[in-house]
Each structure stands twice: as structure tokens, then as C-alpha cells.
Amino acid sequence: MKRALALALGLLVLVGVAVGYSTFAADRNEEATVERRPLDLTARGRLVFVDTNRAGGHRTVADTGLDTPAARVDSGLRCERFAVGAGTGVCLQTRGGPLPGTDALIVDANTNVKRRIELAGTPSRARVSASGNMVSWTVFVSGESYNKTGFSTWTGILDTRTDYTLINIEAIPLTVDGKPYHSPDVNYWGVTFAADDNRFYATVGTKGHTYLVEGDYANWEAHTIRDGVECPSLSPDGTRIAFKKRSGKSTWRLHVLDLATMRETPLAEHANVDDQAAWLDDNTVMYGRDRNIYAVPADGTGAPRLLVTKGASPTLLR
Known part of the structure; x- marks a missing residue:
């Protein structure tokens, strides 16, 4: 025995x-398979993302070809969140020291840092308009997730044409259900820009609601258009918004909203997705889940497919 x-x-x-x-x-x-060198953020067809498997826990920006996802190029630029449009990138980088915070790094087409914006809090979301003219970020300034009661966010916008910077957009005049709205608990997060670099969408949280808002940058105003929408992402053709919708106390499911009909379509990803999705193309949504990047059809059919292992914050260079 x-x-x-x-x-x-x-x-x-x-x-x-x-x-x-x-x-x-x-x-x-x-x-x-990892090659280390500066990226070319104008190389169309490349998928840029945050590598979630770097030594020492540091995440860095990398890219890969969709036909060769195992072969990646590592820029060495340390970021928790990253987004890019037309050769302009924004990197949200945690900042250590006696008062930890976040730096929003604006980088050029070769991932060289052009500007550093010091922010409070921890990185959450990042977006750049298709033209590269408009940049946005969201940080948590209290709490560490959207599940925290009483969490607070700061969401900023930078116009790269003028360098005009709004560290926090929460003072934008807001209309809820057609009426001017004021409340001390207003929080914005997850900006996404339209092709005209003026119209933008975001989530505003207040009094237990998570509204989809449409903003007008030139006139500096915003109004709600639907309740129950978080972390919007406008499709390349500007007709639909991918978003996460709460499905439980601490879970979300991806949906797509048709802006013309206001019809919601739940996507075929049934797992919890706490991310601001992106668009691989007009028919496909991509997102981070469990430290990997997946894609799923935008019409609710099909099934999720793995795009890149050990990655987050994807952007397809167009």
C-alpha cells in the first residue's frame, strides 16, 4: 500500500x-516573439493594445497584426490604458510618490511623449477621436471601480489643435429629460467622439441612474438621451453605440444601441464585461475580459472569439 x-x-x-x-x-x-522598438501608430491594420503580461506587473503598449496575433511589437511605454487616433495617442500611466495619481501622456506616431498632464486618482478609460484632434480620459478619484458606493470620477477633454484642456467636464451644462439639471453627485465617464470632432457621447451617473448623454463641444452643453447606458463606444459609421448594461449587482453585459431607432441588441458575449468596448470594424465589437481581448458580432449573432491573449485597451489603426 x-x-x-x-x-x-x-x-x-x-x-x-x-x-x-x-x-x-x-x-x-x-x-x-516579442520585438521591442517604438511603434508606428499610423500603420493601418495593426491592433494596438496594452500588454497585460509584462514582468514586474508593468503594462506596456504593444501592437500586432490580426493575422499574426502571437507576434507582437513592444514599445516599452508603460500604460494602464491607451487609445490612439490618426497617429496621436493617450497613455494613462500611474504615478507613484507621496501623492499617487495618474499622468495622461500625449504621444506622437512613434510613441514619443509630447505632453504630460498630471491628474488625481487611478486610470479608468481613454479615448482619441478618429482624427486625433480630440482626446479624453477618465480617472477614479475615490473608489476603485464602478461597483463602489459613492465612487467619484474625473473625465477630461483635450483639444490637440489648441491645447485647450478641461481636467474635469462635470461643470458642463446638463439637461436631463429636457430640463436643466444640477446635482452634487454628477459623475461623467467613458467619452467617445463623433467624426466631426464636436459631438461626443459619455455616461453621466447621478441619483442611481447611468444616462447616455450627447455633448456639444463647441456650444459646451450636454443632454441625456437614454438611461441604463455605460461606457459608450460610437461605431466607425456613427450609427450605433456599443455599451455595457448592468445585468446584476456587480456584472454587465455588452449591448449595441441603434441611434436612429433606439433599439438595444444584447451581444453574444454572456460573460461579465467591465470595459469600454471598441470597434474592430462596422460589424464587430472588441473588448477586454480576463486579461485577454475578444471580438463578437455587433448584431447579436455568433459567438465571442479570442483576438489577443494577455491584452487590454485595443484600438485598430485605420
Whole structure:
């Protein structure tokens, strides 16, 4: 009996060694496919994302081809969130020290830092308009997630044409259900820009509601258009918004909203997705989940497919 037990334990050790070596070998193989150099943020067809598997816990911006997702180029630029449009990128980088915070780094087409904007809080969301003219970010200034009671966010907008910067847009005149609205608990997050670089969409949270708002940058005003919408992402053709909709106390499911009909379509991803989705193309939504990047059809059909392992904050260069 003792000999049998010893033999079984020995086999388990051998299996564990084999599995461990296989994992180690796979990690080495994946590491061997990483090329380190500045990115070209104008290279159309490349998928830019945050690598979630860097040594020491530091996340860096990388890119890959959709046909060769295992081969990635690592820029070495450390970011928690990243977005890019027309060769202009925004990197949300945590800042250490006695008063930890976030730096919004504006980078050029080769990921060289052009400007640094010091913010409070921790990184949450980032977006750049298709033209590269408008940049936005969201940080948590209290609480660490949208599940926290009493969380607070700051969402800012930068016009790269003039360098005019709004660190927090919460003072924008807001209309709710057609009436001017004022409340101390107003929080904005998750901006997405239209092609005209003037109209934008975002979430505003107040009194237990999460409204989709449409903003007018030139006239500096915003109004609600639908309740129950979080982290909007406007489609490339400007007709639909991908968003996360609360499905439980601490869970969300991805949906797409048709702006002409206001019809909502739940997507075929049934797992919890706490992310501001992006668009791979006019027919496909992509998003981060469990430290990987997935894609799913925007019409509610099909099934999720894995795009990139160990990645987040995806943007397809167009």
C-alpha cells in the first residue's frame, strides 16, 4: 500500500514538472516573439493594445497584426490604458510618490511623449477621436471601480489643435429629460467622439441612474438621451453605440444601441464585461475580459472569439 502511494505521488510530481515545464516553455516561446522598438501608430491594420503580461506587473503598449496575433511589437511605454487616433495617442500611466495619481501622456506616431498632464486618482478609460484632434480620459478619484458606493470620477477633454484642456467636464451644462439639471453627485465617464470632432457621447451617473448623454463641444452643453447606458463606444459609421448594461449587482453585459431607432441588441458575449468596448470594424465589437481581448458580432449573432491573449485597451489603426 505504501509502495503504491509512493508511486502515485511520484507520478503526480512528474506530471507537475511536465506541466510546469510546458507552461515555462510556452511563456518563453511567447516572449521570444516579442520585438521591442517604438511603434508606428499610423500603420493601418495593426491592433494596438496594452500588454497585460509584462514582468514586474508593468503594462506596456504593444501592437500586432490580426493575422499574426502571437507576434507582437513592444514599445516599452508603460500604460494602464491607451487609445490612439490618426497617429496621436493617450497613455494613462500611474504615478507613484507621496501623492499617487495618474499622468495622461500625449504621444506622437512613434510613441514619443509630447505632453504630460498630471491628474488625481487611478486610470479608468481613454479615448482619441478618429482624427486625433480630440482626446479624453477618465480617472477614479475615490473608489476603485464602478461597483463602489459613492465612487467619484474625473473625465477630461483635450483639444490637440489648441491645447485647450478641461481636467474635469462635470461643470458642463446638463439637461436631463429636457430640463436643466444640477446635482452634487454628477459623475461623467467613458467619452467617445463623433467624426466631426464636436459631438461626443459619455455616461453621466447621478441619483442611481447611468444616462447616455450627447455633448456639444463647441456650444459646451450636454443632454441625456437614454438611461441604463455605460461606457459608450460610437461605431466607425456613427450609427450605433456599443455599451455595457448592468445585468446584476456587480456584472454587465455588452449591448449595441441603434441611434436612429433606439433599439438595444444584447451581444453574444454572456460573460461579465467591465470595459469600454471598441470597434474592430462596422460589424464587430472588441473588448477586454480576463486579461485577454475578444471580438463578437455587433448584431447579436455568433459567438465571442479570442483576438489577443494577455491584452487590454485595443484600438485598430485605420
